Amino acid sequence: MDDPISLGTNFTAIDWVIVGVYLAVCVAAGLYVRRFVATMGDYVVAGRSLNSFLSIATMLGSEIGLVTVVYAAQKGFTGGFAAFYIGSLGGILCLVVGLTGLFVVPLRRMGVMTIPEFYERRFGRGVRIFGGIILALTGILNMGMFLRAGAIFLTGLTGLTDPVTVKVVMTVLLLLVMSYTVLGGMLSVVVTDYIQFVVLAVGMVATCCFALSRVGWSTLVDAVKTVHGDRGFDPVLGFGWGEIAQNALIVGLVSTAVWPTALMRACSARDVTVVRRLYIWSSIGFLTRWIIPQFLGVCALAYFWNDPRAHNLFFDADGRLFDDAEHANRTLQAMPLFLSQLLPAGLIGLLLAGMLAAQMSTDSSYLLCWSSVLVEDVVNPMVGEHLSDRARIGLARFFMVLIGAFLLVWSLWYPLGQHLWDYLAVTGAIYFTGAIALLAGGLYWRGASRCGAYLALASGLLAVFALGDVRKAAGLEWLTEPQILLGTTAIALGLMIVGSLAWPDSDRRDPGRTAQASSESHRESLS
């Protein structure tokens, strides 16, 4: 793994003050709203009282995370303008979800708080517990690299190269997030997400415009042309159909309509009209959360290509970009390093505040999501739903602390031997390959059965073979990552169909009637 690189930085004491003031405001706001939390409904879905604009702010605040910014910039740095296809797919498919209501509208009608709760209503309690365990474990594993991404960004931007200092800063940041998330749950998360969205959005747009004006459009185009050739513009040449199809599935469908942290926003919305509006408007954010960081990655490429001091950090003697697994950490550092050289004092502090905002809002949402799943979908069903609201909230807080401790250890120890995005895609796939089959079958096919659900969920574990080290150990290097992920999704869907046809349920449930009945029975208990 590469050591942190430092080329000096424009980051000054003024910038630390800006960051400090921002963090204080955020934590104070998060702690203030904890007084409104009284029930598990308040804690997990904010009493289902989110209106459209707040839903959009909290959705984008948590989905535009620092980890997204860092890996998207890496894709722009290593792929050029062609990487813009990823954001375009994300925006278009999010819009399609908003217009059609795919998965999100029927789930909101059912009034569920988590995805595994839907599993129980449709397939029974066993599927809920099994699905909850898979979801929580893979989600926590997926989140394991978030702190690493934050540390890389912080190191690059501030010039802090002492690894101990960086770890201490990231630990303090996690503790701040946990303080308000543990106490205030979803209510604190949405209020802080709102503040974080505003700071982040202003910081991202200002940085993008500044970088464009300083580097220059023609310099960008020339650098991409020289380093990547036509592959830097044409996504089919640069990435291939396999990776495009994989990203259509993951960035488009999964991250908007299947990933639990996004679906929690749909479940927290006031009604289905708000859900549709949320997705239609958020499509702009799902486009931008990739495009702006990727553009900054392209700017970094042009900057370092023309900078004799740093050229050999990223390019070999023949001018070829270092883009192998060995240099994955180095290309991750390119964008923050570039910004540390380019931005003036003040703006650099605003950007770091915005990026820490992104990290905090994502961390808080994910902490809340996985701890809620462990309580609501694993522990509580196991004890026959006998836990009181107070016990459930207490248990959720306990799990948050455990997850926080795991994140610190995993972020420091796991050697990232591939692109960050690829790690996230693979760990997420263990959950979403099965989840797609259960959502599609459970919501839209009367014949979907419990047995099909178990088989589909279990088949998601095949996605682990897409991890570089596991693939090598299993002798499956002849398969590409997209082939394994897309193949696993197809297998999960196939097993759902075969299992349901071979072993149908005796008490078959109509998805439409289940949604309607659930909506009516839960309206009273949660309103």
Added chain:
Amino acid sequence: MNAWMLIWTAVLLGALVLFTGLTVVVSIGGFLDIRTMLRRVRGQHRTEPGSTHGSS
């Protein structure tokens, strides 16, 4: 390559303009929504005698 360059330029400009507009609208609307949300949550608790404010 020229066609792709045109497309990506339009995508970048479109993303910047739309996101700036979205930020302005959501900043104002979101602030008003927070007030409504806290008022609604407090109202829900008043109608539920069993709920315990600040118990968490």
